[in-house]
Amino acid sequence: MRVAEISLPAIRHNVARIRELTGGAVIVVVKADGYGHGAAIAAGAALAGGATMIATADLEEALSLRENGIAGPILCWLHGVHTDFAAAVAADIEIGVSHSRHLEAVAAAAIAQNKVATVQFKIDTGLSRNGAAPEEWQPLFQRAAELVSAGVLCVRGIFSHLANAGDENDRAQAARFDAAVEMLRAAGVEPEMVHLAASAATMRSPHLHYNTVRVGVAAFGLSPFADTTSAQLGLIPAMTLRSEIVALRGVPAGTGVSYGFNHVCETATTLALVPIGYADGMPRALNGAGAWVTIAGEHRPIVGRIGMDQFIVDVGPLAGRLQLGDPVVLFGDPELGNPPVEIWAGLMRTINYEIIVGIGTRVHRCPVDGAQA
Incomplete structure (x- = not known):
């Protein structure tokens, strides 16, 4: 009686559209059960559409994707104080590190399993939310360089998140981000993925694309802007x-x-x-x-x-x-x-985000690999 049809062609199209706009790597975020679309359904379609990596907020979401057959690269970055990273290291899930405590815990899990763990640094550039504060950057990066040299860690990337508070504020955050990237490089670590833009900056701020973008709602075909429709952005609601x-x-x-x-x-x-x-x-x-x-x-x-x-x-x-x-x-x-x-x-x-993530569990998510009607 209750069905949310999820168009796989729409998600594939949206990811391809984002790749066309940016010319770089695309990380598709499927937190909150794929923005209500079904995380495994969304992740599979995104990877088929050319996504470089899938991302979730927390480790439980990432592990659930592995359990549901998603074998591609997965990143997660929001961790509790007592999060045990052993399962993440075992499942080859990349950890977003925003504190020295996280870094040491991931390193300990890697050493215990005799594996190299992969991390990305999540830094705060002005959103005042999740992420390492500026005073933490230098010691965090230096310690990471030591762990990389010891063969314990691989640092794949560095990222932050914009407040979407206007162009002036976005550029100020980008300047802080640039400083953090240079500080990481000065510590002897060259990040493969550098990402700041989420859906809004991906669609309207090409100067913030760096070599990777990290999109959520746009991958599902919805506009992040109140004054612009999905169709005007070349996206298809999934x-x-x-x-x-x-x-x-x-x-x-x-x-x-x-x-x-x-x-x-x-x-x-x-x-x-x-x-x-x-x-x-x-x-x-x-x-x-x-x-x-x-x-x-x-x-x-x-x-x-x-x-x-x-x-x-x-x-x-x-x-x-x-x-x-x-x-x-x-x-x-x-x-x-x-x-x-x-x-x-x-x-x-x-906002449209709140509506789609609020669709309840009684509604059956049904993947459709064909035209919608």
């Missing part, structure tokens, strides 16, 4: 959220709909019941906000209060053409006539 009609009910004028009767039918009409609700990531606050779905190729409004498991659509003049089991598209590719996810995001005063 997720189509679908359900079906499970009940049709003709009602007279004056009929109240769902809890609280905050919607009352002005004329006689037909109501269709759709079995998705706020437990599945459909925001309850969409009630009465003007959201719509696509049924039989036409836009029809959501009416009445959204429940935990279901919502109601006024199908009006479509009634005679519909039957139980007919498909309902909640959002998808607007180029195919479907509601864009940005409608929900706009009505909720949030």
